Amino acid sequence: MRELLASIYFDRWILHALILLPLAGTVPVLLGDERSAKRMALVITTLELILSLGLWWAFDPSQGGMQLVSSAPWIPRWGVNYRVGIDGISLFMVLLTTVMMPLSVLASWTSITRRERAFYALMLTLLTGLVGVFIALDLFVFYVFFEVMLIPMYFIIGIWGGTNRLYAAIKFFIYTMAGSLLMLVAIVVMVWKIGSATGTLSFAYEHLLANTGALGPAAPWLFAAFALAFAIKVPIFPLHTWLPDAHVEAPTAGSVLLASVMLKIGTYGFLRFAVPFFPQVALSPAVTHLMVALAVIGIIYGALVAMVQPDIKKLVAYSSVSHLGFVMLGIWGVSVISVQGALMVMISHGISTGALFLLIGMIYERRHTRLIEAYGGIARVVPIFSLILTVVALSSIGLPGLNGFVGEFLVLLGSFGTYPWATGIATTGVIFAAAYLLWALQRMIFNRLDNPENERLTDLTGRELAVLLPLIVGIVWLGLFPGPVLRRMEPSTQRFVEAVQPFAEPTTARLGASAQVGEGER
Amino acid sequence: MIELDLSTPQGITLGLIPEVLLTGWALIVLLVASWRHGSAEDSRLAGWLSFAGVAVSGAGLAWLWVNNVTPVGLAQMMALDTFRYAAAAIVLVSAGGTILLSLGYLERELLLAPEYYPLILLATAGMMFLAGAEDLIVLFLGLEVMSVAVYVLVGYNRGSAASAEAALKYFLIGAFASGFLLYGIALVYGATGTTNLSLIGASLAGGQLALMPALGLGLLLIGFGFKVAAVPFHMWAPDVYDGAPTPVTAFMATGVKAAAFAALVRVLLEGFPAAHALWQPVIAGLAIASMVIGNLVGLAQRSLKRMLAYSSIAHAGYLLVAVWPGTRLGAGSVLLYLAAYGLTTLASFGFLAALGRGGEQDVKYEDIAGLAASRPWTALGLSICMLSLLGFPGTFGFIGKWYIISANIAEGQIILPVILVVTSVISAGYYLPVIMAMYMKPAPSDEAYREVRLFPAAAGAIAISLIAVVLLGLWPRGALETAIRSAVTLTQTATPVARQ
Numbered sequence A: 001m002r003e004l005l006a007s008i009y010f011d012r013w014i015l016h017a018l019i020l021l022p023l024a025g026t027v028p029v030l031l032g033d034e035r036s037a038k039r040m041a042l043v044i045t046t047l048e049l050i051l052s053l054g055l056w057w058a059f060d061p062s063q064g065g066m067q068l069v070s071s072a073p074w075i076p077r078w079g080v081n082y083r084v085g086i087d088g089i090s091l092f093m094v095l096l097t098t099v100m101m102p103l104s105v106l107a108s109w110t111s112i113t114r115r116e117r118a119f120y121a122l123m124l125t126l127l128t129g130l131v132g133v134f135i136a137l138d139l140f141v142f143y144v145f146f147e148v149m150l151i152p153m154y155f156i157i158g159i160w161g162g163t164n165r166l167y168a169a170i171k172f173f174i175y176t177m178a179g180s181l182l183m184l185v186a187i188v189v190m191v192w193k194i195g196s197a198t199g200t201l202s203f204a205y206e207h208l209l210a211n212t213g214a215l216g217p218a219a220p221w222l223f224a225a226f227a228l229a230f231a232i233k234v235p236i237f238p239l240h241t242w243l244p245d246a247h248v249e250a251p252t253a254g255s256v257l258l259a260s261v262m263l264k265i266g267t268y269g270f271l272r273f274a275v276p277f278f279p280q281v282a283l284s285p286a287v288t289h290l291m292v293a294l295a296v297i298g299i300i301y302g303a304l305v306a307m308v309q310p311d312i313k314k315l316v317a318y319s320s321v322s323h324l325g326f327v328m329l330g331i332w333g334v335s336v337i338s339v340q341g342a343l344m345v346m347i348s349h350g351i352s353t354g355a356l357f358l359l360i361g362m363i364y365e366r367r368h369t370r371l372i373e374a375y376g377g378i379a380r381v382v383p384i385f386s387l388i389l390t391v392v393a394l395s396s397i398g399l400p401g402l403n404g405f406v407g408e409f410l411v412l413l414g415s416f417g418t419y420p421w422a423t424g425i426a427t428t429g430v431i432f433a434a435a436y437l438l439w440a441l442q443r444m445i446f447n448r449l450d451n452p453e454n455e456r457l458t459d460l461t462g463r464e465l466a467v468l469l470p471l472i473v474g475i476v477w478l479g480l481f482p483g484p485v486l487r488r489m490e491p492s493t494q495r496f497v498e499a500v501q502p503f504a505e506p507t508t509a510r511l512g513a514s515a516q517v518g519e520g521e522r
Numbered sequence B: 001m002i003e004l005d006l007s008t009p010q011g012i013t014l015g016l017i018p019e020v021l022l023t024g025w026a027l028i029v030l031l032v033a034s035w036r037h038g039s040a041e042d043s044r045l046a047g048w049l050s051f052a053g054v055a056v057s058g059a060g061l062a063w064l065w066v067n068n069v070t071p072v073g074l075a076q077m078m079a080l081d082t083f084r085y086a087a088a089a090i091v092l093v094s095a096g097g098t099i100l101l102s103l104g105y106l107e108r109e110l111l112l113a114p115e116y117y118p119l120i121l122l123a124t125a126g127m128m129f130l131a132g133a134e135d136l137i138v139l140f141l142g143l144e145v146m147s148v149a150v151y152v153l154v155g156y157n158r159g160s161a162a163s164a165e166a167a168l169k170y171f172l173i174g175a176f177a178s179g180f181l182l183y184g185i186a187l188v189y190g191a192t193g194t195t196n197l198s199l200i201g202a203s204l205a206g207g208q209l210a211l212m213p214a215l216g217l218g219l220l221l222i223g224f225g226f227k228v229a230a231v232p233f234h235m236w237a238p239d240v241y242d243g244a245p246t247p248v249t250a251f252m253a254t255g256v257k258a259a260a261f262a263a264l265v266r267v268l269l270e271g272f273p274a275a276h277a278l279w280q281p282v283i284a285g286l287a288i289a290s291m292v293i294g295n296l297v298g299l300a301q302r303s304l305k306r307m308l309a310y311s312s313i314a315h316a317g318y319l320l321v322a323v324w325p326g327t328r329l330g331a332g333s334v335l336l337y338l339a340a341y342g343l344t345t346l347a348s349f350g351f352l353a354a355l356g357r358g359g360e361q362d363v364k365y366e367d368i369a370g371l372a373a374s375r376p377w378t379a380l381g382l383s384i385c386m387l388s389l390l391g392f393p394g395t396f397g398f399i400g401k402w403y404i405i406s407a408n409i410a411e412g413q414i415i416l417p418v419i420l421v422v423t424s425v426i427s428a429g430y431y432l433p434v435i436m437a438m439y440m441k442p443a444p445s446d447e448a449y450r451e452v453r454l455f456p457a458a459a460g461a462i463a464i465s466l467i468a469v470v471l472l473g474l475w476p477r478g479a480l481e482t483a484i485r486s487a488v489t490l491t492q493t494a495t496p497v498a499r500q
Helices: A002-007 A010-031 A038-057 A088-105 A116-135 A139-148 A151-159 A165-200 A207-212 A210-232 A242-249 A252-277 A285-307 A310-333 A338-367 A383-397 A401-417 A420-445 A452-456 A463-478 A483-503 A505-514 B009-015 B018-036 B040-066 B082-108 B116-132 B136-154 B159-191 B197-204 B211-228 B237-245 B246-271 B273-299 B305-324 B328-355 B374-389 B397-410 B415-440 B454-476 B477-499
Strands: A066-074 A080-086
Touching: A002 A010, A002 A038, A010 A038, A010 A066, A010 A080, A010 A116, A038 A088, A038 A116, A066 A139, A066 B477, A080 A088, A080 A116, A080 A139, A088 A116, A088 A252, A088 A463, A088 A483, A088 B116, A116 A139, A116 A151, A116 A252, A116 B305, A139 A151, A139 A165, A139 A207, A139 A252, A151 A165, A151 A252, A151 B159, A151 B397, A151 B415, A165 A207, A165 A210, A165 A242, A165 B397, A207 A210, A207 A252, A210 A252, A242 A252, A242 A310, A252 A310, A252 A338, A252 A483, A285 A420, A310 A338, A310 A401, A310 A420, A338 A383, A338 A463, A338 A483, A383 A401, A383 A420, A383 A463, A401 A420, A401 A463, A505 B305, B009 B018, B018 B040, B018 B116, B040 B082, B040 B116, B082 B116, B082 B246, B082 B328, B082 B454, B082 B477, B116 B136, B116 B246, B136 B159, B136 B246, B159 B197, B159 B211, B159 B237, B197 B246, B197 B273, B211 B246, B211 B273, B211 B305, B237 B246, B237 B305, B246 B273, B246 B305, B246 B328, B246 B477, B273 B305, B273 B415, B305 B328, B305 B397, B305 B415, B328 B374, B328 B397, B328 B454, B328 B477, B374 B397, B374 B415, B374 B454, B397 B454, B397 B477
Parallel strands: none
Antiparallel strands: A066 A080
């Protein structure tokens, strides 16, 4: 496979193709007629998926640095280059995006009936934005993609969303923009400070990363700006209020992409930018305590609030707050194990929560309600749906053998040495997760079939199964054989940990290092 | 590169060729208008003639700019540098756009007196003198030529009480502003014995600024504050913008603002570079007040025209942030932002004029509900305008804001950029509802937008502006380079003189 890819110079054009293909795809979608829009979109997103799968082989798992890097000048006087590349962290984010996108298109097949051309064109634009965010290696380019993907999502929520969509859309937009504009100021400050210290004005990621020493006393402020932008996106506990609104009001495809991919931009931002740029700030005792505390609060709070939701979609939305808390805990665990765990949680949350939103969308199309109490005992009517929902719920809870377990276990294992107390409390989050999901499951698909309206429900169609099966395969495969994925992440994770760990608290460094596999104390 | 000796008649004529052509052309159009007066065709003829005048003046300007014409020795009255050329180009684009927007609008509103167009040309000539003045007296003359023509234009809709009120208000406030400016000029002259900006700069160089020139500078700043509608000198702006015929509002928001800012930058950088410690805090204060008040009050508006008026106050604030550094980068960012804001605003008011339908109706947010379904291109265009005003990546507005932020950060100023971005987020609260209304709310009826008509000339002007906004947002290289190079000459001529 590697030779085949090399023979077509795959590594030279693939990343550009991944950005340009969906963007170019908007043209036939917009010019075609209303009915063929979804087919066109499906073809393009599937093509994108197939192309992106080549990355799995083109990517060299023994390297921790950036690969497939290529660059073209954009605004040379200001050191802005269109510069892209991937490492073991972004590889999986890109794959997650390209996998979820055709599934989301397929899931919108019958639920989106108005202005289809516009909808699918926006989905394709969103795909460009999401891929761009994960592969950008120039902060200007990153910022542009970070903001640009807001627009399609804003429209997707605002036009095709639920009853309260206008409020949810503007809230989502303004929250994200508030954080990102301050980050823009921070980026420009960084570039100027480093530019005047080194004599090279450049927005390139590696250039900035290598010279963060020149920032001096400005570093805490810059970190704060970056952290705020990403914390809103994650979202970290007090900044999470946009999430339930946006996730619940968005149409199914929007919810899936928000939960599976867009939330990961926040944690990806911490891993890629905020922590490596300012490790001395990010891992200082005060910030560490704050972030770990907020992560744990997020885990517990998200789970508790999820438990009392009467609306199943809102329940899943709050469960995201809880899961993303694990990711934050894993990142601040700064050991190879915990960071790999964080990445695994990011991937499996993408798959499981995506699948949950898809399932909710499917049942909503049939019954037009998302209230848990409106259902009950539907396992007898729709056995396949119920089986898949159960499997997905169990994976989300973290049942061993399914994907959710791997990540959360690694996070808890890797962080326990560093923060025994916080990790201990976080573990209860897993129990709460079992409580809210199993309880909801019980009320929805088990219990008595007491609502006559549910008796006429039809089971999943072939198209719906086609949407869910890849995810089920992913859930089981990642649960049983996480090795190939972990192996590809490891060098990049190692690089991240080695770079930032010296700045962690002395006790943290020692305990964290001892928890690492095959890594000496620094 | 051509050097002109401005003491010879040929030299001064060539140096002022765009202004001379434009003024002469305005007089010819005025003559034509006095013979052909009354019908819609006459009005259209005057309009296209005037547009041709703008184009001819633009050709003259292009000759100056391409040949990079510079003066022999010190420029006495009018600057001959790329900063003037760039500012004049922005003003001419604004005038050309306004004429194109007016063509259909005047016919629809039955404002068929063709003197409208010569007034635009004369105001434009005034703006060009204002933007290129090297001498405070020329500056004042330019300002007055511009203002008097614009007073008339604001009150052009004689049937409308709002238009008359706006004209009177603008006239009274404008008279005050001129008074402040003139008194400031007098004090500066008293202190330095000259009205030439470079000589003022030279005589004030070094040492503390005495009370008299400092007072003069303060009065000048107040005068400019009125003209650019910076808080707290903004009270007239919403009513005047609201009452004036929509194309005239576009002209005021783009042309008048561009000329006044170009003049302000020149006065501060050439005349008072030594006093930057004195004017920088004032500019910063005005900027913060304008950004905060403009954006907060903008949130409360129901009418799109008033919203754009407050947005224009907020943008005056952003531009003042660009003035603050007083460097080459800062001056360049003023030019770039004026271009970005000008193009976007022109297109926005163009759409607004079309949406006003007959009788210049007040367009509220709910009056554009569901526009996207029946008028997809109008909705798309207006959305791009709103995003560019918001400073969203992919539009020219973003490049402009980014450049302003960079210019400030290069001088170690962090607070102004932070306030700029925070208030920009606030502005999303009134720009986004426009998009929201058009795309996400149902239309009141299928027939609701039948009367909305974009006249071909206006549609052309809007389309060109919007294409420029998007293309320059994606490939800003050329615009950035031009802005920086244009500003270089300003600081080059200013600094050595100041050091003498």
